[in-house]
Amino acid sequence: MPTAYHRKKDPEAVREKLLAAAETIALTQGMQAVTMQAVSDAAGVTKGGFLHHFPNKEALFQSLFAAYVQRLETLLDQLFQADPLPHGRFSRAYIRAALDPVASASANLSGGIVPVFVGDPDLRRMWYDWLAAIEAKHSQTDSSATLQIARRAADGLWFARMDDAEIGPSDALLHSLLALTANAAA
Numbered sequence: 001m002p003t004a005y006h007r008k009k010d011p012e013a014v015r016e017k018l019l020a021a022a023e024t025i026a027l028t029q030g031m032q033a034v035t036m037q038a039v040s041d042a043a044g045v046t047k048g049g050f051l052h053h054f055p056n057k058e059a060l061f062q063s064l065f066a067a068y069v070q071r072l073e074t075l076l077d078q079l080f081q082a083d084p085l086p087h088g089r090f091s092r093a094y095i096r097a098a099l100d101p102v103a104s105a106s107a108n109l110s111g112g113i114v115p116v117f118v119g120d121p122d123l124r125r126m127w128y129d130w131l132a133a134i135e136a137k138h139s140q141t142d143s144s145a146t147l148q149i150a151r152r153a154a155d156g157l158w159f160a161r162m163d164d165a166e167i168g169p170s171d172a173l174l175h176s177l178l179a180l181t182a183n184a185a186a
Contacts, residue, residue: 015063017045018039021039021043022034022061023064027113031061034061035057036050058122062123068117072097072107072109075104076094078107088142088144088184090134090138090141091142095178099170099173101170154177
């Protein structure tokens, strides 16, 4: 007697498919287009499967944010460890993560998602809370006003590039900001 085929369940893979679908929709159509149904359809998952992983859209957004920040922190740690100069090391890592397309691509960081986060009040608060915490973590080496200005300039350039604004030669801007951090007083 033939036995029924049972698909092996892989809840983590389903969750990742849902997150990837949500990120793609947010990037291409905006946060308002990220609905349970749209994400479920794009991921090839039932709405019930969606609800198994995310009880509501807010939980999905928070998980999307957490996944992005985890990838960003991994990249920041790699760039931080590779920098031989202690003073300004975090700022240089942050600037490279924001502005160096090779570095961000290597970490699968679709930078365009950050403005989507910042456009939502709850996610914006989460972003700024995360930023304050990571800057506090590196305050021993990266708290000078010059380094803070360099990081905020990188944020502005990052956001402008995500909006396809003409910001000039990005390599020159990247190298100028990195030089600024190397010359910043402790």
